[in-house]
Amino acid sequence: MYCCIKTILTINSGGLMNRHLIIIGGVAAGTKAAAKARREDKNLKITIYTNEEYISYSACGIPYYIENLVVSSDSLLIKSIKSFEEIDDVRIKTLHSVEKIDTEAKKVIVKNMQTNEIFEDEYSKILVATGASPIVPNIPNVHAENVFTVRNINDAIKIKQAAAKSKRAAIIGSGYIGIEMIESLNSLNIKTVLIEAQHQIFPMLDEDVALEVQKYLEVEKNTEIVLNDSAVDFEVNNKGKVVRVLTKKGKTFEVDLVILAVGVVPNTCLAKDSGIELGFKNAIKVNSRMETSLKDIYAAGDCAETYNIATKSPDWIPLGSTANKQGRVAAINICGGNEEFRGVLGTAITKVFDFNIALTGISEKVANKLGIAYITSTTKSRDKASYMPDSKRIIIKVLAEKNTEKIIGAQIIGKGDVAKRIDVIATAITAGMTIDEFGDIDLSYAPPFSMAIDPILIAVEALKKS
Amino acid sequence: MYCCIKTILTINSGGLMNRHLIIIGGVAAGTKAAAKARREDKNLKITIYTNEEYISYSACGIPYYIENLVVSSDSLLIKSIKSFEEIDDVRIKTLHSVEKIDTEAKKVIVKNMQTNEIFEDEYSKILVATGASPIVPNIPNVHAENVFTVRNINDAIKIKQAAAKSKRAAIIGSGYIGIEMIESLNSLNIKTVLIEAQHQIFPMLDEDVALEVQKYLEVEKNTEIVLNDSAVDFEVNNKGKVVRVLTKKGKTFEVDLVILAVGVVPNTCLAKDSGIELGFKNAIKVNSRMETSLKDIYAAGDCAETYNIATKSPDWIPLGSTANKQGRVAAINICGGNEEFRGVLGTAITKVFDFNIALTGISEKVANKLGIAYITSTTKSRDKASYMPDSKRIIIKVLAEKNTEKIIGAQIIGKGDVAKRIDVIATAITAGMTIDEFGDIDLSYAPPFSMAIDPILIAVEALKKS
Numbered sequence: 001m002y003c004c005i006k007t008i009l010t011i012n013s014g015g016l017m018n019r020h021l022i023i024i025g026g027v028a029a030g031t032k033a034a035a036k037a038r039r040e041d042k043n044l045k046i047t048i049y050t051n052e053e054y055i056s057y058s059a060c061g062i063p064y065y066i067e068n069l070v071v072s073s074d075s076l077l078i079k080s081i082k083s084f085e086e087i088d089d090v091r092i093k094t095l096h097s098v099e100k101i102d103t104e105a106k107k108v109i110v111k112n113m114q115t116n117e118i119f120e121d122e123y124s125k126i127l128v129a130t131g132a133s134p135i136v137p138n139i140p141n142v143h144a145e146n147v148f149t150v151r152n153i154n155d156a157i158k159i160k161q162a163a164a165k166s167k168r169a170a171i172i173g174s175g176y177i178g179i180e181m182i183e184s185l186n187s188l189n190i191k192t193v194l195i196e197a198q199h200q201i202f203p204m205l206d207e208d209v210a211l212e213v214q215k216y217l218e219v220e221k222n223t224e225i226v227l228n229d230s231a232v233d234f235e236v237n238n239k240g241k242v243v244r245v246l247t248k249k250g251k252t253f254e255v256d257l258v259i260l261a262v263g264v265v266p267n268t269c270l271a272k273d274s275g276i277e278l279g280f281k282n283a284i285k286v287n288s289r290m291e292t293s294l295k296d297i298y299a300a301g302d303c304a305e306t307y308n309i310a311t312k313s314p315d316w317i318p319l320g321s322t323a324n325k326q327g328r329v330a331a332i333n334i335c336g337g338n339e340e341f342r343g344v345l346g347t348a349i350t351k352v353f354d355f356n357i358a359l360t361g362i363s364e365k366v367a368n369k370l371g372i373a374y375i376t377s378t379t380k381s382r383d384k385a386s387y388m389p390d391s392k393r394i395i396i397k398v399l400a401e402k403n404t405e406k407i408i409g410a411q412i413i414g415k416g417d418v419a420k421r422i423d424v425i426a427t428a429i430t431a432g433m434t435i436d437e438f439g440d441i442d443l444s445y446a447p448p449f450s451m452a453i454d455p456i457l458i459a460v461e462a463l464k465k466s
Numbered sequence: 467m468y469c470c471i472k473t474i475l476t477i478n479s480g481g482l483m484n485r486h487l488i489i490i491g492g493v494a495a496g497t498k499a500a501a502k503a504r505r506e507d508k509n510l511k512i513t514i515y516t517n518e519e520y521i522s523y524s525a526c527g528i529p530y531y532i533e534n535l536v537v538s539s540d541s542l543l544i545k546s547i548k549s550f551e552e553i554d555d556v557r558i559k560t561l562h563s564v565e566k567i568d569t570e571a572k573k574v575i576v577k578n579m580q581t582n583e584i585f586e587d588e589y590s591k592i593l594v595a596t597g598a599s600p601i602v603p604n605i606p607n608v609h610a611e612n613v614f615t616v617r618n619i620n621d622a623i624k625i626k627q628a629a630a631k632s633k634r635a636a637i638i639g640s641g642y643i644g645i646e647m648i649e650s651l652n653s654l655n656i657k658t659v660l661i662e663a664q665h666q667i668f669p670m671l672d673e674d675v676a677l678e679v680q681k682y683l684e685v686e687k688n689t690e691i692v693l694n695d696s697a698v699d700f701e702v703n704n705k706g707k708v709v710r711v712l713t714k715k716g717k718t719f720e721v722d723l724v725i726l727a728v729g730v731v732p733n734t735c736l737a738k739d740s741g742i743e744l745g746f747k748n749a750i751k752v753n754s755r756m757e758t759s760l761k762d763i764y765a766a767g768d769c770a771e772t773y774n775i776a777t778k779s780p781d782w783i784p785l786g787s788t789a790n791k792q793g794r795v796a797a798i799n800i801c802g803g804n805e806e807f808r809g810v811l812g813t814a815i816t817k818v819f820d821f822n823i824a825l826t827g828i829s830e831k832v833a834n835k836l837g838i839a840y841i842t843s844t845t846k847s848r849d850k851a852s853y854m855p856d857s858k859r860i861i862i863k864v865l866a867e868k869n870t871e872k873i874i875g876a877q878i879i880g881k882g883d884v885a886k887r888i889d890v891i892a893t894a895i896t897a898g899m900t901i902d903e904f905g906d907i908d909l910s911y912a913p914p915f916s917m918a919i920d921p922i923l924i925a926v927e928a929l930k931k932s
Binding site: 064328345346433447448450452454 | 527535788789812824853854885889894898903910911913915919
């Protein structure tokens with residue numbers, strides 16, 4: 001994790017480089033930018049400094065590794081250090097922490113975390129791609145060895161080891177990670193309780209939609225869900241292991257394992273200390289070229305702000321897809337190109353067991369918060385011809401702006417195919433399509449894939465009656 | 467099948483009706499229109515005349531019924547006659563052939579095909595939804611009892627019965643039906659040869675894309691495919707059953723069963739005889755309100771022309787999804803509303819075994835024919851994170867107009883998820899999105915559903931380099 005430190009020790013000059021891109025952080029945005037920058041500029045010197053042991057891994061794949069769907073943690077490594085160094089000529093410095101950016105001298109101060117050596121390195125451009133870190137709530141014994149956040153490869157390996165010896169677990173928080181971990185732990189025969197402080201699970205969804213997910217988990221998957229309550233104490237045994245979770249309302253759960261999944265915060269101490277302006281939710285403020293407030297310093301990925309096309313305002317929605325796109329745009333601009341990242345809709349998808357959850361754009365909750373007048377419909381359909389043996393149910397909630405009738409958001413859940421449908425709606429929102437224009441889309445139909453009139457066409461049509 | 471007859475016999479007057487909608491044809495467009503018209507107008511008298519035995523069936527589901535995926539032919543019946551009559555108050559007259567539309571007297575002449583009784587019935591509006599019929603090529607013994615077209619429920623039942631006693635089959639033609647029947651027959655352990663007159667299978671695809679489908683069928687599914695050749699003789703045994711297919715180039719195939727799948731033609735004799743103007747490929751000429759050239763007469767479904775949004779010209783692409791939409795638009799306008807059907811992109815999807823084939827908009831072939839200057843890219847990707855155990859390959863070919871850089875078409879094939887991707891591109895084409903605008907779409911990502919940057923974003927991005 002990136003921390004704020006103030007003391008600078010002796011430095012070891014890297015020598016003046018005319019063109020040296022230093023990338024701070026080596027997961028999605030950082031490695032994507034390195035690869036893209038190399039393709040854009042064959043002669044640019046590129047260095048990635050990361051305080052982690054691994055680079056270029058898929059954090060999103062961790063729940064599937066824990067579940068043994070992905071057999072080896074190596075599979076989560078998208079591109080090897082060797083490949084970066086030998087093929088792309090990118091210097092990779094793992095377990096190296098950038099302690100400060102000296103924007104006047106155009107140097108970074110770096111600490112080798114294994115030797116404690118401190119040195120400096122000159123840059124012409126910097127990409128800050130320091131990511132985000134899980135929030136660790138202030139609960140007694142939260143740092144016990146069997147309490148885990150789910151963020152990096154080491155977390156994944158440690159959870160998998162602990163899970164092998166566990167029979168009962170608590171998951172604190174019910175966002176993407178919390179929901180996905182229900183499946184992971186259940187598949188390892190670990191009885192799991194989900195504890196959520198809000199009055200609904202999966203707070204990105206509207207309450208009515210979240211209730212359907214909750215019903216599925218409780219009724220079909222026998223998952224214990226505790227709402228409106230939060231963990232206030234982790235009781236440990238004499239070996240320092242958490243054995244019991246106590247909640248505010250006095251509930252007690254015996255556990256062998258605790259997963260913390262209460263959200264993430266952007267890693268922006270280094271940026272802040274270096275005088276880079278922060279924006280929405282303390283993420284690094286960037287423009288559409290991924291430029292920060294300081295010259296020659298760019299930011300991308302989970303540490304950076306984004307623009308929400310649906311709400312037309314700055315936002316911070318840390319997701320792997322966005323990190324990759326922002327890294328790409330930053331690299332092009334760093335190399336002298338001119339590319340814009342126009343923003344996100346907060347489109348996201350996940351699954352828990354055989355139940356899919358997808359959303360894009362503005363929920364009813366957000367529309368109310370922003371004072372947007374909207375119309376909404378909720379329709380239940382089959383995802384394909386009902387006579388097909390694998391036809392499954394989906395629920396589609398869609399919103400349009402009341403005055404313009406432009407589609408502004410959707411939530412689609414169920415056992416059927418939601419991925420294609422959320423992506424069609426994301427495309428329509430991006431294009432500014434109205435209810436009427438949407439009705440004209442010629443979507444694909446064959447019995448194994450859809451109904452003759454696709455459920456999303458029916459859902460949007462239903463807005464006319466709302 | 468609807469035929470052209472000239473002789474009108476005695477008629478039995480139905481009495482003057484102020485508002486009586488007569489729908490001729492009872493499959494997709496006809497029954498959709500009936501149901502919609504009833505919702506729009508509670509007091510309208512509605513009658514469906516169909517020369518078939520069944521109404522409201524899914525013709526698209528027939529291959530899956532033959533394959534035993536859909537267990538009963540009843541499952542293909544979407545809405546029963548009883549439900550139409552008792553709940554929707556729609557009169558259903560099966561095995562009734564409308565012989566003539568008398569537009570001056572505003573009457574139809576109808577023949578009861580079981581009793582041969584001929585009567586007339588007055589209308590205020592007519593919807594012609596007479597569908598399309600399979601082309602039956604002029605080959606000796608083409609009407610033998612073991613030679614089948616694949617169009618209606620009776621075809622389905624007869625093919626299934628014959629298939630149970632068959633070991634070898636020939637499929638003539640490799641469009642949707644031909645391709646789907648390979649799977650159906652193979653699943654019943656019938657060794658099948660596919661005979662296609664053109665130099666590629668699945669002529670809606672570009673040759674390079676079709677070649678990938680062909681390779682899959684030949685290599686992985688051991689399907690015998692004969693190109694550039696056609697059946698010229700069906701040899702029969704002494705019971706009149708076809709036992710051998712002979713081709714133009716002198717090939718011979720022993721068969722127990724022959725499937726004719728060389729395309730369909732619109733059923734427009736009745737319309738033509740009644741003075742209704744025909745258009746593209748002899749389909750009934752309609753405007754966007756589904757009005758024909760004659761007052762109070764509408765047409766919808768496989769018998770009607772459509773407008774191709776991608777080529778910006780009239781077209782005829784008979785598909786179930788379009789039939790449903792046209793039926794709906796016709797019904798709204800018949801009931802005094804004002805709805806338009808703005809056209810199609812020819813979006814279509816099918817599968818053969820575990821290989822999916824989808825297309826939308828303009829192929830390279832069509833672009834060349836129409837003289838459209840285009841750029842194109844073909845990319846191969848995984849459909850989801852490569853470390854997921856069910857990650858599969860897809861091939862994406864996409865086209866954009868050279869000058870405007872607007873996306874105009876795509877073909878996506880492979881074992882992975884192509885449905886969501888073709889629908890996103892269809893949406894983008896409908897919205898008139900350019901390559902740049904497409905790159906901004908925030909598509910959903912999670913390892914079980916996609917790659918961090920969706921393959922279609924990569925495919926469209928690749929157009930920039932082409």
